[in-house]
């Protein structure tokens with residue numbers, strides 16, 4: 001089968017994938033693989049394959065926003081991918097989780113438009129338990145900064161208009177951080193019967209009481225992105241060990 005948006009043949013893909021918004025982050029993740037090979041770079045979707053500690057993995061960028069990312073997730077699943085881990089960035093809602101921290105998303109609020117066109121309102125956007133546990137175990141084993149686990153929020157909006165961001169409401173409800181694609185990933189994974197999880201590097205505060213200028217290009221953020229990449233790859237190794245045992 002040919003995946004015509006990703007421009008990749010299904011037979012070229014393994015069963016496990018890491019996904020991220022930025023095509024340059026996909027290339028960075030690929031540097032951690034043995035025998036990494038770039039298969040395609042079509043629109044925002046850049047696809048690599050390689051191995052990490054003997055585990056075959058695909059690395060694919062999905063761009064910014066749920067609608068475009070959903071096309072990537074759907075094609076990967078059509079191509080036979082069975083586990084997808086998002087390796088992203090997000091804004092924090094709490095002073096306990098500053099820039100440079102990692103958050104493992106257990107579930108995400110569906111504050112975006114894409115999933116409303118897929119499932120009814122009450123349908124949850126929830127991560128796979130085994131993937132979440134593997135991510136948290138791998139991230140805490142690495143050390144080097146705060147690692148939190150909890151509910152995230154997925155929005156379509158990055159720069160607001162005249163409607164207020166819902167940050168205060170969700171912060172009061174205990175949501176940890178905001179980004180733009182996790183809910184789409186979790187809903188699509190549930191619908192199609194595959195496993196998904198997400199780990200995100202915090203690049204600043206999204207809540208306006210705490211927020212400074214948005215700047216994801218700091219050493220603290222780069223270090224956190226490096227840690228989340230290794231944590232996600234280590235999680236795939238942990239998951240492979242339990243599925244083949």
Ligand SMILES: O=P(O)(O)O[C@H]1O[C@H](CO)[C@@H](O)[C@H]1O
Pocket residue numbers: 020021022063064065087088089090158179180181
């Ligand atoms: O760092 P990535 O994976 O792109 O994720 C976050 O960064 C982008 C916004 O700058 C959105 O895609 C958001 O979800």
Ligand SMILES: O=c1cc[nH]c(=O)[nH]1
Pocket residue numbers: 089090091092158178179180203204205206
């Ligand atoms: O969507 C995003 C991603 C990173 N940081 C934010 O504040 N929002």
